[in-house]
Amino acid sequence: MHNALIDLERYPIDRPDSLRYQQVLRETREALHARGCAVLSGFLTPQGIAELVAEADGVADKGHRSFGHTNPYFSEDDPTLPPEHPVRRFFPRSNAFVAADHFPTSGPLRRIHDHSGFDAFIQSALEQTAFYRYADPLADVIVNVAEEGNGFPWHFDTNNFTVTLAIQNSEAGGSFEYAPDIRRGGEHFDEVQRVLDDTSDRVHRLDLQPGDLQLFKGRYSLHRVAPLRGKTRRYVAIFSYVEEPDMVGSPERTRQLYGRVLPIHLERAGLRADNYLD
Ligand SMILES: [Fe+2]
Structure with missing residues (x-):
């Protein structure tokens, strides 16, 4: 059956034997090897984007807001270190997540998630042998809602990879910025500090567009979402996969x-x- 939400001509995730599938898979893996980041731009059709925006608009007020301050490592402060040290650099974090149980199986977000070949393509692109959907009924697929001034400060992920789908951008700001492999082979606090001070030449910048699917390996790459500007809310869907079955938070x-x-x-x-x- 034709699924009008995903651009299956460009990304035939349901036809692994096709030449186009093999090409997309190869390019995605190459990008992940080179920079730990792959973007399948235009993964959704314009109709897919429109349906997801409408779905997100309908539940955005269900988002649970959390506030806090975090350093790049999600760790505690260490007063024995100098104040400019990355461990001591805390930035405000403010976010709202709409839990997974607000998205019915008949809605566009779960029709995309449940589309034939979706999980298998991502597993193959990430070259993961152990790969399961998060079994958490509040968290297997969620939507992050962010408003003017929000973003997500510089950090390293604690999970191995992240799978996100851009739904709607704010008027300005919100770039995804990352320093690939800056933590490889050691913490390299001096390099990390340069990123935090905005004096590093290792930062890549991505302006993801609605409908773009992003695969990112963030454990060794410092990254952030720059603060948003403008009245329009930013929506990003996050698909969660883990390396063991039946896991919940x-x-x-x-x-x-x-x-x-x-x-x-x-x-x-x-x-x-x-x-x-x-
Ligand atoms: Fe992250």
């Missing part, structure tokens, strides 16, 4: 990100749900 982390937990989070953490819910 911890109750602490889930409450922090989504403002609530489900019985499954408590059960998996070895806590009886009814101890907490009534």
